Amino acid sequence: MRSPTYVRAALMFGSLAGVTMIVSAPPAQAQTVEFPQVPTMFRDGLCGGSIRVWADTSPDWPGRAIINVRAQPIVGFGPGEWSFAPLCENLTTVAWRNMNTGATGEYRVVVTAGIYGSVQYALFQDTGPGHIVVTSYTDMANIPQTGAFDVPR
Template identity: 55%
Template sequence: MSPHGFSRLSLRAVALLSLSAAAAATAGAAGAVEFPQTPSMFYGGLCGGSIRTWADTDSPGRAVFNIQAAPITGVGPGTYSMAPLCEVWTNVDWHNTTTGAAGRYAVNVVSGIYGSIQYSEFQETGSGHVEVTVSTANPLSIPQHGAFDVP
């Protein structure tokens, strides 16, 4: 095979893989609905940041609620006071306006200068239109609202 034939084959392979990856990423995100980020102060130091939440709606009659804190800023106690590790209870209150079902996903989100792990939980929302309020236990936060449909 000539060097030109090999490079053409390589370029075609790269283009095909790129298109496949883009299609897979689009398909994977099809059932996800992200809500506005919730700004909040955290406990365990003088820390602040925002909390990202979204719902995956690929399963009929239920949703997976996901919570993840963005990197926080602030100061905390201890040797590494400029790299604090802080926490705040975060609530995702949901109400299915079609069926009347309601629930809450609450988790203590621990975050640092690199953010937090992803917290997730299935909720049996039922099929229909679901409205969400995301808040924290800290009074210095701004609750956010969102909505999505469950098949």
């Protein structure tokens, strides 16, 4: 017959092993996909730079993605007292199409940028699950860029 101490120790270690297995389950993995930058001009001066666009997805938000837009530092000449450190803007559009369902949408935002770039603009998009193709462009002279990412169910 086993001693009560041995039985208690076995129960305690067995319980800890079960808790460890539950706690160490891998978390849902978010994913970030960056697309090629959009070289572009900006208005309110003679300004140029590029726009970064990327998507964040996660199993925690099935059928949805966050589209992110941010201008890199710009260069140029603008009106005002600090003409060599201008604030310039453009209308940036990220158009998307779900290749599995045919759903479409777009995220449009006025991006204001300066010598340090811009703030990050971001918005959830209800893309539905599937393979999403995006085209990013601005309303000023630019070179549109395309990219793709997958949204989980």
